[in-house]
Amino acid sequence: MTMLHTTELTNWAVDLIDVHKTYRRKVKALRGVHVQVGRGEVFGLLGPNGAGKSTLVKIMMTVVHPDRALGTVLGRPIGHRGKLGRIGYLPENHRYPGYLRGEQLLDFYGALSKVPRVQRRKNAAYWLERVGMKDWAGTRIREYSKGMMQRLGLAQALMNDPELLVLDEPTDGVDPVGRRDIRLLLTELKGQGKTILLNSHLLSEIELVCDRVAIMKEGLVARQGPLRDLTERVLGYRVRLGGERAANAARIGSMSEKLAAMGARIEDHVVQLASQEIGRVNELIDLLRAGGLLIESVEPRRLSLEEVFVEVLGAGSHVGAARPT
Known part of the structure; x- marks a missing residue:
């Protein structure tokens, strides 16, 4: 694995350049991805299944090692674990122990992030209320619905007051009222200066909250830029x-x-x-x-974001890598 580092401080919370990853059996998940996420913006990562979105996020979270990569996450080189305490992460299809209560789970994750005990309790109570789960704080997780699990997962990702929030399908299984509540919360978090990387198949949700987006296809970023520029036609x-x-x-x-x-x-x-x-x-x-x-x-x-998305996916089996704008 070739890991190229840069320590230059920029306005990018995430600056990934020429990221490559090939799995066993020569499956090329990423073929030179370049993605930049500005500090304090909401960034949407889009693409069909198998486009490489999850692999890219896992590389950011140091779960997967790239074959070759250049860049930084929160000013630290790719693969550096020291940045993880400043990131909140909600993975797709997350699973939590059913015997735990919601408040216990948040306390556990807060401890993993080295949040002091007294502050953990305050944070847990605050975020459970903010995501609409206050009345279920003492209920065992096995009794939660899919939408409630998503709300709990969002609270978990916020327990350490992160600079960067990485959310993979945060509104999956959430009803329309809940999706609106999450959108409002994300807008508020952006106003506080937090950076949000959002991966969702609900293009209408992305269009409502994101400043910039990247559309991935076959391990490449096929199109990337401010949402208003992509949809200006x-x-x-x-x-x-x-x-x-x-x-x-x-x-x-x-x-x-x-x-x-x-x-x-x-x-x-x-x-x-x-x-x-x-x-x-x-x-x-x-x-x-x-x-x-x-x-x-x-x-x-x-042009709507959905029309841009369909246009990109229908552009042929081979697309060139798009540079950020």
């Missing part, structure tokens, strides 16, 4: 109508052929135009106004 326009729906329906019916010829369609009081040309938008607005319709708003329809 305009696919068309939405023209929202005002006025009475019944009256509008009659007016639209009289111009349905012209709308269809322009590539426009009506959906829930909104006219969708599948064209990026401003001239076509102006033509549509003129047509609607001439028909007696009130225009309430006009806004571009940009």
Whole structure:
């Protein structure tokens, strides 16, 4: 194994460069990955199963050793265990001893992170309340649902007041209200200056909380950058109508052929135009106004993260490594 080190202090909480990992039977899990996570940002790590996401996270957590790598995590070289006390980690499909109570589990993990006993008790009570598990603190874990296990796991990852929070599928099995609560908590933690690396298959969740994302495919980072940059391309326009729906329906019916010829369609009081040309938008607005319709708003329809994801995965079997932006 070749481990290249750098000690230069940067604004990156995670700076992984040219990371390679091949398992037995010559399975190439990582083929030169370059990922940078800025301090104080929420970063989304995306990709299909087998893309190498879990291997990359395990290398960060020193569970797996890379064949070759350059870079740092929290200013320490890759593989340096001294940084682990500053990281909170929620692995995917985590398992906890069912005979323990929630508060006991948090005390145990706090002790592993060398949190003083008195502070452990305070932290456990605080985080159990924050994740909505206060009333279940004294209940044995075997009685917890999947969603409750996820909440407990998040509290566990926060017991040591980490600088970097690494969360693997944190909302898996959590109901919509619980997912909203977790999003709000992550936003609050970001406001406190914590760095969050989020791995989730729920692209809608990623899109709501992340500043930057990396999409992995076949052991490479195929696309990476600020979320707003990846989704800036305009696919068309939405023209929202005002006025009475019944009256509008009659007016639209009289111009349905012209709308269809322009590539426009009506959906829930909104006219969708599948064209990026401003001239076509102006033509549509003129047509609607001439028909007696009130225009309430006009806004571009940009590429969604899901559409970017599908586009990347459909780009062919071989993709080049994307550099961070």
